[in-house]
Amino acid sequence: MRKLLAAGAVSLGVLGSCLSAAQASDRAAFAPDVAVQAAGAAQDAVAVVPEPEDLDESSQELDDALSLPVPDAALDEEPPARASLAAEAEDYVAEExxxxxxxxxxxxxxxxxxxxxxxxxxxxxxxxxxxxxxxxxxxxxxxxxxxxxxxxxxxxxxxxxxxxxxxxxxxxxxxxxxxxxxxxxxxxxxxxxxxxxxxxxxxxxxxxxxxxxxxxxxxxxxxxxxxxxxxxxxxxxxxxxxxxxxxxxxxxxxxxxxxxxxxxxxxxxxxxxxxxxxxxxxxxxxxxxxxxxxxxxxxxxxxxxxxxxxxxxxxxxxxCTMPYIPEMAYAKNGEYPELAQHIEYAQTTKNLPGKHGTKRYLTRLTDKTKMRQNRNKACPSSLERPVGKQCDEYPFASTWQGAEHGGGDFSRRMIDATQNEEGGKALSRFYLYNRIIEKDKFLVWIK
Known part of the structure; x- marks a missing residue:
């Protein structure tokens, strides 16, 4: 039991200190804190992008992935220093x-x-x-x-x-x-x-x-x-x-x-x-x-x-998780610039929920039928896709704020197909590594 937590400390970026009686009075040494942040994205090509929702519950692929360290791409950023615990939606949950x-x-x-x-x-x-x-x-x-x-x-x-x-x-x-x-x-x-x-x-x-x-x-x-x-x-x-x-x-x-x-x-x-x-x-x-x-x-x-x-x-x-509302953070000059620009537009211009620094959270939806309904309303198959493009929707289809179940307010845009597909994988990793289950809250941070 203690060995499992200690082993997990490497992938979590935390100290899994296991003290014996003889060591009990020694000072703890802490590993550098690393932000576990995966770039977020919309999900359009479900048939191409395997998501946790589309895999069997006993999937060895997911079980194996869950036990692996967070990919290097998600470890680039140190969490910013916090001047006050009351600040919301960065790296630490608000005091309230x-x-x-x-x-x-x-x-x-x-x-x-x-x-x-x-x-x-x-x-x-x-x-x-x-x-x-x-x-x-x-x-x-x-x-x-x-x-x-x-x-x-x-x-x-x-x-x-x-x-x-x-x-x-x-x-x-x-x-x-x-x-x-x-x-x-x-x-x-x-x-x-x-x-x-x-x-x-x-x-x-x-x-x-x-x-x-x-x-x-x-x-x-x-x-x-x-x-x-x-x-x-x-x-x-x-x-x-x-x-x-x-x-x-x-x-x-x-x-x-x-x-x-x-x-x-x-x-x-x-x-x-x-x-x-x-x-x-x-x-x-x-x-x-x-x-x-x-x-x-x-x-x-x-x-x-x-x-x-x-x-x-x-x-x-x-x-097991702590009472923290995670954020999916990625940059407009990163791997998914068209995706990032769309979500920034959706959050800022159309005033859609999920924006960094607010309490208008997105909440995860795991029911496959309802997700499909969200996706079909935002990006119906009848909608023409230019060559090399896919339909990207925000809020994500895998949220209760999606096009069908979120009250009807949504944004869609044709973006680069590869960015959309890789963004879908990033979203799945974000859910997986942060253990985001049904109705868990999260935000999306555009940098």
Whole structure:
């Protein structure tokens, strides 16, 4: 199971870090992040262009293709740095679309619980200090920024600093969350020790297996007094259509040079048959800090939901994705210039949906009959095709926004036949590699 995820890291451009107990405190090394983007296109010559919808569900061709690395042509572009998570439709999903709770929301409850412990200890005449963990950062922005810069983390994750937010693409989720630890003597109220820390949270899935992983790495930013050299240990639990297959977060000492790491593997619990099953699971990592028998309250951090399915047309393999709306991106000076120019015209001049930077999404249609109806309305066989040209329609016939089922608004244009055919193959690859199933949203980015 762990080997499968690690092997998949090469094709995903992610770290499939599999830590043994001896390695658990070593820092994770991250592979360069690579955008998984395939150029998109319309589909006209179905008889010529094999698409996932036209292959048997047990197709070995699709199963084999699903397990291969993304073609080199799709790896040309590094994802742009994001100034804000609120920006929509580039390489990371908008904040409002990520259903992961903000850990800081629970800070007040944690502080109340901690104060109650202090009051109880004071009333009992207890001389033992009380340690409270919180998501409320006490370190300065400069301290946190310096710590983030010194920590090997994917650029797309740490470019925004330790802002306590999740950043997500189709198969990865990452965030850096600041927190603090404080030890108080109940009788005197004196603070005897503090620690400021960061949590690098990293979840990753794979397009063709039923398992996904979650890693949390706790890094000390600074510490004082009795909280120098604390230990951390924890576990994980999964809610929804998933179960924890493996949980590794043993007690580990923390220091400026040694981080505590927890690694968890989850399996989806959706049924393997019949075809078309899907379900979401959400995993929570929880841990406590301790020093000389004094243990803190529990902190927990939940990932965004992970959708697993066996509903991808053309293959029987189960795979898991993050809550990210992918984009098919290609250039007007690329392999399909006439295709790109047509879609740009359709999106801009005719105001048709699917444009980069908007929320007017395209949604995938997988029913072959309905796809044929879309295609026949936009590009009927009675329409004359000049020599060397084919009829290209937008929105794509394989979307619910197509000519027949999208309300009647569409665009068609005669374009180079080879560009149209190769564009159809690119669209199929885009669906395949991003695991876009029935009614999944996506956008089309013309560069």
């Amino acid at each position: 679309d990520i259903q992961a709770p903000d850990p800081v929301v629970n800070t007040s409850a944690a502080e109340v619980a901690c104060k109650a412990r202090v009051v109880a200890a004071e009333a009992a005449g207890d001389e033992a200090s009380v340690t409270c963990a919180s998501w409320e950062p006490q370190a300065s922005v400069a301290e946190l920024s310096a710590a983030v810069d010194a920590w090997p983390t994917p650029a797309w994750c740490d470019d925004n600093g330790a802002n306590g937010k999740w950043y997500v693409n189709r198969f990865k989720a990452c965030g850096i969350f600041p927190g603090s630890l404080q030890e108080v003597h109940p009788r005197t109220g004196r603070v005897t020790g503090t620690m400021q820390f960061l949590v690098r949270a990293y979840a990753y899935s794979k397009r063709d297996i039923k398992t996904w992983a979650y890693q949390v790495e706790l890094m000390e930013v600074s510490s004082t007094g009795t909280l120098k050299g604390v230990d951390a240990a924890g576990q994980a639990k999964c809610a929804g259509k998933c179960k924890v297959a493996e949980s590794t977060f043993p007690s580990q000492p923390m220091s400026k040079s040694k981080d505590a790491v927890g690694q968890f593997f989850m399996d989806t619990t959706i049924k393997t048959s019949p075809k078309g099953q899907k379900g979401e699971g959400q995993v929570t990592a929880a841990w406590r800090f301790s020093k000389a028998g004094n243990t803190s309250n529990e902190l927990s951090l939940m990932t965004p939901p992970v959708r697993c399915d066996n509903a991808l047309p053309g293959t029987s393999k189960t795979g």
